[in-house]
Amino acid sequence: MLLLGFASFVATAIIPIVLWRMGAKQAKRDSEQAKRDSELQAKILANLTSVSQLQRRDALLGIVPQASDPTYLALLWKEIREYEGADWDFLLNHLRANPALALPGTSTGVKVQDNLTDAAVSNYVDGLERRYAESDGYPPYPGLLKFIAEVKRQEAKIEVSRIVELVTGPTAEKQRPGHSFYRDLVNALPQAASPLLDAVERIDSRAPGGLKLNVLTGALLAVKDLEMGRGGPRLEADEMDGLKRDIADAFAYLLHRDVLRSFDRWEIKGSTDSVTATAAWLIRAVGWVADTDSHLAMRMIQNLAPAIESVPESEGNWGTDDVDVRQGFEWISEKRPDLWEIYGERLEAAVAEVGQRKGWLSS
Structure with missing residues (x-):
């Protein structure tokens, strides 16, 4: 009888501990699952964002070379500057070749603040053929000599x-x-x-x-x-x-x-x-x-x-x-x-x- 009472006492004492341990394990599993779910959601959101950016980038490639409205061009310049890495370079290359953008050192066209690296100069040169395909009158090649002077001032290569x-x-x-x-x-x-x-x-x-x-x-x-x-x-x-x-x-x-x-x-x-x-x-x-x-x-x-x-x-x-x-x-x-x-x-x-x-x- 005494032994049975002792066993009952032990069981009464152990059950809460066991239940607590089981609850702790379940809580840990729930926490880990929640973390995995959160990471998965973050990846899905990142992928959706990336897809959206790629779609916008591809759309910009068709817009950037043709845009001519000064306000819109200024907005495009600002938007493109928010991209990073290869996408940023790729879009900026195309925008610099747009003849509606002012050549650095000149005031004809939409003026932007640009750092004239060798690559940037090459981008602007890419657009010169289109820029001067038609004449606006005298003088010939307006802005070209000022552009060259600005390139030399910034010690870039042309x-x-x-x-x-x-x-x-x-x-x-x-x-x-x-x-x-x-x-x-x-x-x-x-x-x-x-x-x-x-x-x-x-x-x-x-x-x-x-x-x-x-x-x-x-x-x-x-x-x-x-x-x-x-x-x-x-x-x-x-x-x-x-x-x-x-x-x-x-x-x-x-x-x-x-x-x-x-x-x-x-x-x-x-x-x-x-x-x-x-x-x-x-x-x-x-x-x-x-x-x-x-x-x-x-x-x-x-x-x-x-x-x-x-x-x-x-x-x-x-x-x-x-x-x-x-x-x-x-x-x-x-x-x-x-x-x-x-x-x-x-x-x-x-x-x-x-x-x-x-x-x-x-x-």
């Missing part, structure tokens, strides 16, 4: 070859730049000098607006600016030596390939200076770079007279540009007396023939 391709390609026939534009371009971006000269070969001689002549004339005047240390940024000696070598290489190629011995067949209607002035600046430029490389000097000097001889008689005589002709000859005779001895007589004769013509067009 792809010179793409800029040269832009301003000597199809858009040039719409924008109709004169020689002063190309001169200003090289003054802003000296590395464009030789690529512009190289581009002369591929420009059709019959291109409207005197394009071929304007490109060559502007580049030659910019070379004169470089030689005289005016117009553009001050260059270090090694930079100048490199530019002179590149310019000499371009001249040697153009003259050796007979690209410049056909001035009389070039379209000059719409050109903004005379062929005579262009030839004078060519002579001066050849003289300036005649000491960069002996082989290049030979290529230039032996083919210079035919270029002068192709200047149309209708273009008049040297006028005040005679000083550039004489300076070029002086440099050639001083730097390469061996070549002057061979080719000097024909050069003098070609220059004299132009000089005796009636009338002149001053630069």
